[in-house]
Amino acid sequence: MRLIERLDAWEKLMRLDKPIGILLLLWPTLWALWFAARGVPDPWVLAIFVLGTVLMRSAGCVINDWADRDFDGHVERTRERPLVTGRVSPREALALAAGLALIAFVLILPLDALVRWLSLPALLIAASYPFFKRFFAIPQAYLGVAFGFGIPMGFAAVLGEVPAFAWWLLAGNVVWAIAYDTEYAMVDRNDDLRIGLHTSAITFGRADLAAVAVCYAGFLALMAWAGVHTGRGWPYAAGLSVAAGMAVYHLWLIRGRERAACFRAFLHNNWLGAAIFAGLAADYALRG
Secondary structure: OOHHHHHHHEEEEEEEOEEEEHHHHHHHHHHHHHOOOOOOOOOHHHHHHHHHHHHHHHHHHHHHHOOOOOOHHOOOOOOOOHHHHHOOHHHHHHHHHHHHHHHHHHHHOOHHHHHHHHHHHHHHHHHHHHOOOHHHHHHHHHHHHHOOOOHHHHHHHHHHHOOOOHHHHHHHHHHHHHEEEEEEEEOOOHHHHHHHOOOOOHHHHHHHHHHHHHHHHHHHHHHHHHHHOOOHHHHHHHHHHHHHHHHHHHHHHHHHHOOHHHHHHHHHHHHHHHHHHHHHHHHHHHHO
């Protein structure tokens, strides 16, 4: 395989051509940095976390595809992934994931020691998530922890500690992840049932729409509490209001449980996360 073809296969394996995962991981991390630093995060710390988010999401995708390499060929949406088609070997995938994780760890070396210690459970959670789909009824909750672990790490980088507030923020991200990843799981429900994987879409069954609605409501309630707890004002409330409107739109999209509409709702969660961050950043910029 020529170098350009190998790099293209690696890009597909890391899903750099599909940045939605990076964005869904990035928004909670940015919320944490803005809350912890009272709206003025150190540019160097911010750059480390943004790059680290890209690296760890990429490593997580590689590990996920390595773990699912015997399943993905049976799922319509994933049957062309590089490990399924043989463009990347399993050993090569593991080496790539290890290299990405190592670079991410080197990035955080200048930060507080607590950040380095927190990176260990973060790595363990990210690496073990793919296997939770084999036995855990709602693996999306575990995904929410993996995608939200930048929250305690962000607080540790800024404050040198992780206050209780950070864990509540992480809890909110877990509930949000259940909502948006259930929408994602609804796309593959029939394939997942056939090959025996567990997802929240399967567990919730015909109550899936109600479960997504409850999760969105719980997430927005926790984010509203976070705003009240930190004394945020109308810009933050405006951002949350826009996010709430988007959540209602997502529920409207998935009402028929059609694959394309469910996937569209999942992708649109990027804008929901962005709306909350925009409100948070504007609130600190205007009100301090």
